Amino acid sequence: MSHEDIFELVPLYALDALDGDEQAEVEAHVGHCDECAQELSRHRAVAATFTADETAPTGVWERIVAEIESGVTVAEPTDIDSAHRRGSRSPLWMTAVAAALALVLGVVTVVQRQELAEMAGPQGIIAAAEDAAATPGAIVGDFTTESGVVGRVILTPDGEGYILPTDLEPLPSDRTYQLWVITSDEVVISAGVLGNDPGPARFTWTGEVAGFALTREVAGGVMSSAGDVVSVVET
Amino acid sequence: MGAVNRHDADLATGVARGERQALAALFENYSGVVKSVAFRVLRDEALAEDVVQDTFVTFWKAPHRFDPDRGSLRTYLLTIAHRRAVDIVRSEESRSRRQLLPPDPHHFDVEDEVWTRSLGDHVRDALSQLAEGEREAIAMAYFAGLSYVEVARRLGVPEGTIKSRIRSGMRKLASTLEEVAS
Numbered sequence: 251m252s253h254e255d256i257f258e259l260v261p262l263y264a265l266d267a268l269d270g271d272e273q274a275e276v277e278a279h280v281g282h283c284d285e286c287a288q289e290l291s292r293h294r295a296v297a298a299t300f301t302a303d304e305t306a307p308t309g310v311w312e313r314i315v316a317e318i319e320s321g322v323t324v325a326e327p328t329d330i331d332s333a334h335r336r337g338s339r340s341p342l343w344m345t346a347v348a349a350a351l352a353l354v355l356g357v358v359t360v361v362q363r364q365e366l367a368e369m370a371g372p373q374g375i376i377a378a379a380e381d382a383a384a385t386p387g388a389i390v391g392d393f394t395t396e397s398g399v400v401g402r403v404i405l406t407p408d409g410e411g412y413i414l415p416t417d418l419e420p421l422p423s424d425r426t427y428q429l430w431v432i433t434s435d436e437v438v439i440s441a442g443v444l445g446n447d448p449g450p451a452r453f454t455w456t457g458e459v460a461g462f463a464l465t466r467e468v469a470g471g472v473m474s475s476a477g478d479v480v481s482v483v484e485t
Numbered sequence: 486m487g488a489v490n491r492h493d494a495d496l497a498t499g500v501a502r503g504e505r506q507a508l509a510a511l512f513e514n515y516s517g518v519v520k521s522v523a524f525r526v527l528r529d530e531a532l533a534e535d536v537v538q539d540t541f542v543t544f545w546k547a548p549h550r551f552d553p554d555r556g557s558l559r560t561y562l563l564t565i566a567h568r569r570a571v572d573i574v575r576s577e578e579s580r581s582r583r584q585l586l587p588p589d590p591h592h593f594d595v596e597d598e599v600w601t602r603s604l605g606d607h608v609r610d611a612l613s614q615l616a617e618g619e620r621e622a623i624a625m626a627y628f629a630g631l632s633y634v635e636v637a638r639r640l641g642v643p644e645g646t647i648k649s650r651i652r653s654g655m656r657k658l659a660s661t662l663e664e665v666a667s
Contacts, residue, residue, distance in 0.1 A: 258648075258652060259648075261651055261652045261655035261656065262626070262633050262648060262651050262652065264655065265623065265626045265627045265651065265655070266567055266568055266571040266626075266627075266630065267626035267627075267631070267632055267633045267636070267651060268632060268633070269575070269632045269634075287555065290555075291555045291556045292659045292663070293655050293659060294556055294560050294563075294564055295556055295557070295560050295659070295662070296655055296658045296659050296662060297560075297563070297564075297567070297627060298556075298557070298559060298560040298563045298564075299608045299658075299662060300522075300608070300627060300628075301518055301521045301522040301525065301563065302518070302521065303517055303518045303521075304517035304518060304520065304521045305517045306512065306513055306516040306517050306520075307516055307517070307520045307533075307534055307537060309534075310512075310516060310520075310534050310537050310538055311509065311512050311516070313534075313538050314508075314512065314538050314541050314542055314545075315505070317538065317542050318505070318542060318545055374535075374572065374573045374576050377576050378572075378576050381576070
């Protein structure tokens, strides 16, 4: 779509009235187009007037505190997000994943493409993941270790991805699980930081996929994997 | 945009420093309106409270994503919450949990009235200047979490018509509200 086409869709995007490719295109475009970003700000400000203030709900703050303290939620490292915003690509070695895949990666590139911060509640994510797994052409793979299956990854042809941990050992609070996409071009891309005791989460990825890797990293996530690979799924 | 509430800016900075009391203050200020928007979309108390939780935890985890030059913190939090609610409402599971049929156009005759009654005078005035079709399309998209394609299908009108109605209505509202603000 042209800039003009996207500009016309911005009011609809501000209402979350787009989906699929149109939503993705507008989302990507406003990330680097000041004119459309300004227009989006105007319309989001309008949408924010549609709801009147009410009193705070009871009991939810306690749940928020518990969730923050548990570290269960999907986290997003600042440094990776900044790289993503700039669209930068940082070269590095990721030898352990390379070995696991039996690929000669050489210098590979890790790019933060999408974070796993899009949450809709665990049950909603699981339900959506089940639907996604039933989509024709969807990739469904299990991360396995010596103890068996520890998680499932799902990616639809439309780029809708899910990670469903099933039996991952909780890590200390200074460690985190991190999900990586390995492309057919032998590029390894961080799909998101999962936290030290992850629950179901979603991610998006469009493009060819040769596999997925699950690693253990320092809390907050890394640009360059230390190579502590939990499991690899080849597609 | 860029009208920054100084108090909010300080609280956002506090959250970025990991100060939980700053998040608590934001929760006190905005969790009500966040729940309100989620409930209007989901019509389910428990799911709406899940959205409140997700919204504030998301902000806690990534406060740097809030750009005060792009709007207020209230708007930012409502944007997160609305997207979450829409994600849920478009999932089959939530439809079964809510045990409600997707709203039909006639529902909005009443819904629209309730909606506008709860708003401030300037917003209500701005809405009154819209054509009925514009109000209806905007309300169905925003409060039922419907895509414009789905709105068009339910109203039995071309998709292009709904796109135009939403676009023109939102632009009128933006202009009117900006005039009021200035």
